[in-house]
Amino acid sequence: MSGTNTSPTHHTSTIGAIGAPSRRNTELALLAFAVVIPVFAYANVGLAINDSVPPGLLSYGLGLGLLAGVGHLAVRKFAPYADPLMLPLATLLNGLGLVVIWRLDQSKKLQASNTFVEAAPRQLLYSAMGVALLVAVLIFLKDHRVLQRYTYISMAGALFLLVLPLVPGVGADIYGAKIWIKIPGLGTLQPGEFAKIALAVFFAGYLMVKRDALALASRRFMGLYLPRGRDLGPILVVWVISILILVFETDLGTSLLFFGMFVIMLYVATERTSWIVFGLLMSAVGAVGVASFEPHIQTRVQAWLDPMREYQLSRAAVNDGVVHSEQAMQALWAFGSGGTLGTGLGQGNSDLIGFAANSDFILATFGEELGLAGVMAILLLYGLIVERGVRTALAARDPFGKLLAIGLSGAFALQVFVVAGGVMGLIPLTGMTLPFVAYGGSSVIANWALIGILLRISDTARRPAPAPAGNPDAEMTQVVRP
Amino acid sequence: MSELTLTVMRLGFLAVLWLFVIVAVQVIRSDLFGTRVTQRGSRREAGRQQQAARQAPPQQRQQSGGGRRGRNAPTKLVVTEGTLTGTTVALQGQTITLGRAHDSTIVLDDDYASSRHARIYPDRDGQWIVEDLGSTNGTYLDRNRLTTPTPIALGAPIRIGKTVIELRK
Numbered sequence: 001m002s003g004t005n006t007s008p009t010h011h012t013s014t015i016g017a018i019g020a021p022s023r024r025n026t027e028l029a030l031l032a033f034a035v036v037i038p039v040f041a042y043a044n045v046g047l048a049i050n051d052s053v054p055p056g057l058l059s060y061g062l063g064l065g066l067l068a069g070v071g072h073l074a075v076r077k078f079a080p081y082a083d084p085l086m087l088p089l090a091t092l093l094n095g096l097g098l099v100v101i102w103r104l105d106q107s108k109k110l111q112a113s114n115t116f117v118e119a120a121p122r123q124l125l126y127s128a129m130g131v132a133l134l135v136a137v138l139i140f141l142k143d144h145r146v147l148q149r150y151t152y153i154s155m156a157g158a159l160f161l162l163v164l165p166l167v168p169g170v171g172a173d174i175y176g177a178k179i180w181i182k183i184p185g186l187g188t189l190q191p192g193e194f195a196k197i198a199l200a201v202f203f204a205g206y207l208m209v210k211r212d213a214l215a216l217a218s219r220r221f222m223g224l225y226l227p228r229g230r231d232l233g234p235i236l237v238v239w240v241i242s243i244l245i246l247v248f249e250t251d252l253g254t255s256l257l258f259f260g261m262f263v264i265m266l267y268v269a270t271e272r273t274s275w276i277v278f279g280l281l282m283s284a285v286g287a288v289g290v291a292s293f294e295p296h297i298q299t300r301v302q303a304w305l306d307p308m309r310e311y312q313l314s315r316a317a318v319n320d321g322v323v324h325s326e327q328a329m330q331a332l333w334a335f336g337s338g339g340t341l342g343t344g345l346g347q348g349n350s351d352l353i354g355f356a357a358n359s360d361f362i363l364a365t366f367g368e369e370l371g372l373a374g375v376m377a378i379l380l381l382y383g384l385i386v387e388r389g390v391r392t393a394l395a396a397r398d399p400f401g402k403l404l405a406i407g408l409s410g411a412f413a414l415q416v417f418v419v420a421g422g423v424m425g426l427i428p429l430t431g432m433t434l435p436f437v438a439y440g441g442s443s444v445i446a447n448w449a450l451i452g453i454l455l456r457i458s459d460t461a462r463r464p465a466p467a468p469a470g471n472p473d474a475e476m477t478q479v480v481r482p
Numbered sequence: 483m484s485e486l487t488l489t490v491m492r493l494g495f496l497a498v499l500w501l502f503v504i505v506a507v508q509v510i511r512s513d514l515f516g517t518r519v520t521q522r523g524s525r526r527e528a529g530r531q532q533q534a535a536r537q538a539p540p541q542q543r544q545q546s547g548g549g550r551r552g553r554n555a556p557t558k559l560v561v562t563e564g565t566l567t568g569t570t571v572a573l574q575g576q577t578i579t580l581g582r583a584h585d586s587t588i589v590l591d592d593d594y595a596s597s598r599h600a601r602i603y604p605d606r607d608g609q610w611i612v613e614d615l616g617s618t619n620g621t622y623l624d625r626n627r628l629t630t631p632t633p634i635a636l637g638a639p640i641r642i643g644k645t646v647i648e649l650r651k
Contacts (some may be wrong), residue, residue, distance in 0.1 A: 026509055033505065037498055044491045085506055092502065344492035370496065377499045384506055391510070 023084040024076050030088035031068045038064060038095030041345055045103045048346030060102075063124055064095050067131045078138040079459035083392060086458070089385045090436055090451050094127050094444065096378070097437035099345070100365050104358045107351035119358055119439045126441040130448030137452030144457045148400045151205030158198035159241075161191035166248055190433075192254045193446035196261075196415075197453070200407035203262055206234070207269040208399045215270035238262045243286045250296040252287070253418045253430030257411060259283055264410040265403055268393075297428075303328040304428040327353055327361060331423050335367035335375075342371030358439040360431055363423045379420065382435070386413040389454050395461040405457045408450050556610060556636055556649035559602065564645030565591050573610070573649070577603040580642060581615070594619045594643030602634070610634045610649055619643060 039061040046054030068091045075082050102120035110116055141147070147154070165171035170181050180188040207214075214234075242259040245251060263279030291297045303310040303325055311329035318324065334350045337343065348368035353361050367375050389409025396402045415435055422429040433443040559578060561569040571578060571587060578587040581599040590599065596617040605611050613631040614621040621628045622641040639646045 023509075030502075030506065030509065033502055037495075037502060040498060041495060044495055047491065048488055085509055089506065341496065342492065344488050345495065347488065370499075373496045374499060377496070377503055380503050381506075384503070384510070387510070 024072075024080060027075070027084035027087060028072055030085065031072055031091060034088040034092035035061065035065045035068050035095065037092060038099050041096060041099040042102070044344070045099060045106070045346040048344060049103070049106050060098070060124070063128075064091070064098065067091070067094075067127060071131050071134060074135040074138050075455060079455050081462040081464075082455040082459040083388050083462070086385060086388050086451050086455055089381055089388075090448070093378070093381055093385075093436040094130075096366075097362065097434075097439075098123055098127070100362055100369075100437070101358045101439050103346055103369075104351055104362075104365065106346070107357075109351045110357065122441070123439050123444070126444045127448075129441070130445040133445055134448045134452035134455075137449055138456060141453065141456050144401055144404060144453065144460060145398060147201045147404070148205050148208070151202055154198040154205075155202040158195040158202060161195040161198065162241075162245060162249075162254075164191045190440070190442035192251070193433075193442040194449075196257065196411050197408065197446060197450055199258060200261065200265075200404055200411060203265045203407055204400055204403035207265055207403055210234070211269035211399075214266070215272060239282050239286065243290060247290055247294065250294060251431060252297060252300065252428065253415075253422070253432035256283065256287075256418055256430070257414050257432070259286075260414045261407055261411045264414075265407045268406045269399075269403060299324065300428040300430070304425065307332060307425065328425065328429055331361055331364040331367075332425055334361075334364040335424065338368040338371040338375075340372045342367075342369050342374055345369050359433055360419070360429075360438065361423055362438045363420055363434055366437075367424075378437075379416070382413070382416045385409070385451075386416075388458070392454055392458040392461055396457055397461060401457045401460065405454060408454055412447070412450065555608065556634075556651060558650055559588075560648050560650050561588070562639070562646045562648055564643070566645060573604075575604055575608075577601055580647075581617075588647075590642060590645055592643040592645055595645070599642055600628075600640075602640075605633075612640055617642075 039057065042057055042060055043053050046052060046057070068087070071087050071091070075087060098120060101123050104110055105118050105120050164181050167181075180190055182188055239259060242255040245255045245258070259279070260283070263275060263283075266275045266279075267273070291301055299310075307329040310324050311326045314324040314326040330353045334348065334353065338348065342348070346369070348365065350361075350365040350368045351357055353364060357365065363375065363378075366378055370377075386409045389405055389412065393402045393405035393409070396405055412435060415432060418427065418430055419432045419434045419438075421427040422432075433440045435447040436444060557573055559571045559573055561567055566588065569588065576587075579598065579601045580586055580588045580590060580595070581597050582590055582592070582595050583597040586598070596615075596619070598615045599617040600612060600614050600621045602610060602612050610633065611631045612621065612623060612628065612634050614628040623632055623634065624638055634640065634649050636651065637648055639648055
């Protein structure tokens with residue numbers, strides 16, 4: 001490269017990802033902001049319902065602040081180059097969820113029901129466990145590539161977790177969906193939430209090895225690359241498993257989540273649009289097929305197509321062997337009465353939804369009390385988390401990390417879509433929880449762990465690359481640390 | 483609690499929520515455009531070079547740059563065809579190497595490119611020059627195969643295999 005000397009300056013250049021500075025202080029500032037907003041909301045709810053600032057304001061504020069602080073210190077210590085936005089976004093969503101759960105706890109109507117428990121203190125406890133798990137992930141998972149070694153173990157683990165709710169004596173059938181397991185003395189757990197992460201690890205490890213075979217061996221037909229018959233194997237197996245989940249656990253959401261996650265990762269790994277087409281066709285065929293004989297799914301589809309009819313059937317207490325639900329219509333009314341700017345926190349009537357108001361239907365409360373403007377902001381917060389995940393995948397240097405990050409953020413996005421779409425009447429309603437916001441221990445804990453893994457990958461991806469070993473072209477490949 | 487206070491709090495809360503979203507977007511704005519070209523050598527040196535170009539007498543500028551420099555100086559290099567279409571690299575007085583070698587500024591994933599195919603650099607007056615580095619299949623400026631280092635006109639297509647790049651303002 002002596003030729004470079006003709007140039008007056010001996011500049012060469014390297015292309016590197018932006019963001020080599022760690023930006024931990026940005027994260028701290030955003031975290032402070034993310035703690036202040038829920039405290040404001042908490043005070044607002046108290047003033048609206050009881051005409052006074054709630055007595056627990058300080059302890060809730062401190063509790064959330066403490067969680068955020070612990071998370072931040074752990075990131076500063078163990079993942080100094082991690083993405084600065086994920087932690088604040090997750091903290092804000094968790095805080096807003098806590099406030100709305102507390103607001104629903106104050107409802108006289110819900111307190112009158114015989115299954116009422118104070119959900120907010122429990123949710124705070126679950127959040128603390130979630131953050132503890134995040135810290136544990138950051139401490140013990142020094143390098144996400146370690147997970148690659150456990151590709152097939154995580155597959156076995158995921159399948160085990162998925163089958164667990166079906167085991168007699170362990171599983172609990174709650175309102176038609178068999179997705180919980182009972183842990184004596186501790187309550188119930190949704191193993192599907194944890195299976196999500198294990199499956200993402202398995203898919204990433206598997207596709208990293210097999211993607212060349214899946215991408216290259218194909219015929220071109222009508223503008224699509226058709227994969228060879230034998231390469232269809234894996235997608236067929238995953239499809240069959242997700243159909244089995246649908247049939248035996250009657251859980252449309254989880255089934256859609258797993259299949260969707262696999263298709264997304266397959267597409268990212270192979271760059272073949274045909275997988276998306278195949279995936280959509282197969283999920284459509286599967287959903288229609290199962291819905292034709294599974295009464296639980298049929299009711300959900302009925303409630304989606306004509307929520308008003310279901311509402312009337314439920315009100316009239318028609319006894320035709322299936323449970324009719326008035327919730328779908330109630331959720332739509334809640335969104336409708338919220339309008340553009342909402343009724344204000346603590347001033348809506350979304351507690352009329354009654355059952356599951358603070359878990360599956362929590363978005364309806366946001367819709368009523370914060371209106372379209374508030375729900376859009378919430379969805380944007382989710383969008384930003386997903387964007388950071390995809391960004392992490394783009395920046396990651398190893399294919400396993402790329403696939404894992406895209407799989408986890410894809411699963412996160414799908415989960416938000418399935419829940420929000422279900423509550424808003426875009427797709428049939430499924431029993432899933434809105435990540436971080438909805439009441440439910442498994443969901444909060446698993447999603448904090450998911451954020452922990454994404455933080456670990458982004459730390460590895462954004463960390464300035466070590467200087468390469470000397471080679472004949474060292475002059476050209478030297479990396480500059482700003 | 484009066485109606486007015488609650489309305490103010492309601493709208494205030496929405497405003498604060500959106501403010502957070504906007505702040506978050508501001509934080510990631512810098513990340514959105516992916517990669518940047520980090521210059522080796524000090525920024526001061528680059529600044530001095532630019533200053534020198536600015537102070538150069540207008541007449542000399544006319545001669546050396548053919549009237550293309552100054553206001554019309556190219557600021558970026560854009561890939562317009564090939565697998566890297568859309569990639570841009572900011573021109574800041576640094577040499578840009580093109581080829582299949584992994585340490586090139588623009589790594590060409592192209593069967594017709596050599597590992598060290600060509601380079602683009604500013605000469606003493608800041609005019610951008612393209613030079614073929616003895617590639618197998620040649621570098622073309624417009625339709626002419628390069629044999630000597632040649633000044634690049636703004637917007638003239640430089641073709642390497644299936645890849646076409648241009649200098650733009």
